[in-house]
Amino acid sequence: AAGVIQSPRHLIKEKRETATLKCYPIPRHDTVYWYQQGPGQDPQFLISFYEKMQSDKGSIPDRFSAQQFSDYHSELNMSSLELGDSALYFCASRRFLGHGAGELFFGEGSRLTVL
């Protein structure tokens, strides 16, 4: 079965550079979430989109932006990278089921290393 696809899997950047991470949700999933997981930490919610509109915002720095496109894939853009941005970035998707507990499916993550 198709899963959530994230690219690239690994990315190395230098301070002050920019990076773009991509997420392709499971087909027919209309909601995408981005999480950041630092070394040895729990995932921190960054931002989510439902039907191409931002639906919730968490601890996403102003240097970061994201959007969901017409084909439901999402991109996380990170500018002026800092050493502390080094982390594993997870994308998750689900199909909105109203008040149901539609399961979140996670991608394998994109590991960003900032040197």
Added chain:
Amino acid sequence: GDSVTQMEGPVTLSEEAFLTINCTYTATGYPSLFWYVQYPGEGLQLLLKATKADDKGSNKGFEATYRKETTSFHLEKGSVQVSDSAVYFCALSTGNNRKLIWGLGTSLAVNP
């Protein structure tokens, strides 16, 4: 706000030992509860879930029961294996957006 508190690790057990990882939560409304597992170098995988009080989630020998009266969702396994070594995250979701709110994770190491 909503929050999840889980037992601190690391937890080290011998193979075939009994495992309990405690998880309690605070939430408004009626959350769904989850356990996710993260194996070394891998992504997050849903281990089990429960969507209402008294539901029991189970998978791969792991179980957790949604206890509304104690606001808990403790993870248990009767006999752990070396391959269970991983980090386990308790999480909840609530509201229309249903983003996950995570515990800090509990690292489990199982020795042969």
